[in-house]
Amino acid sequence: MKLYSYYRSSAAYRVRIALALKGLSYDYRPVHLVAGGGEHLQPAYAAINPQKRVPTLELDDGTHLIQSPAILEFLDERYPEPPLLPADPETRAKCRAMAAIIGCDIHPLNNSSTLAYLKGPFGQDPDAVSAWYAHWVHQGFSAIEQLLGETPFAFGEAPGMADLYLVPQVYNARRFKVPLDAFAKIVAIDARCAEIEAFRIAHPDAQPDAV
Helix, strand or coil, rough: CEECCCHHHHHHHHHHHHHHHHHCCEEEEEEEEEEEEHHHHHHHHHCCCCCCCCCEEEEECCCEEECCCHHHHHHHHHHHCCCCCCCCCHHHHHHHHHHHHHHHHHHHHHHHHHHHHHHHHCCCCCCHHHHHHHHHHHHHHHHHHHHHCCCCCCCCCCCHHHHHHHHHHHHHHHHHCCCCCHHHHHHHHHHHHHHHHHHHHCCCCCCCCCC
């Protein structure tokens, strides 16, 4: 397999964690989202992923899979151990909902293309953009903090789908200096994940394109 990734992309980060947890090897193909105006916008990458985003997972037969939620579901179906989703339907639905708070509500409003549009056509200054970022992180994290139970990870004794979404978003929140003091459960889960080798090797700083 080949993973087209950018080291700071939280969507690609999720997929890297899943691949590491499942012990799957892959060829890392960096796609820089900034250098040269953005390698993801170039025709060569657009031919691989018409949406011009990362990640893209290329299977051994040349099939290209896009969108991290679909890639994660594929990996869990094709390589079921260790599972990323709880066994019972109710908890599985709750896990997917928590992942969606990040993947559907926080991340789209805070990804690089959205922030660039705020800075560009909308002419917002850095302080305004930072306030926008912090607002949506705080709103989503406030809900997640209330939804989390007392288990070591989001839904049990081992990390799963929700944790794969949560850890990259915590990384981004810290990078943008969003205070996390109000989110003790989230911070504790992130710390536990940081002790797991799969999370360490998937960390942005550990990627070959990290600068």
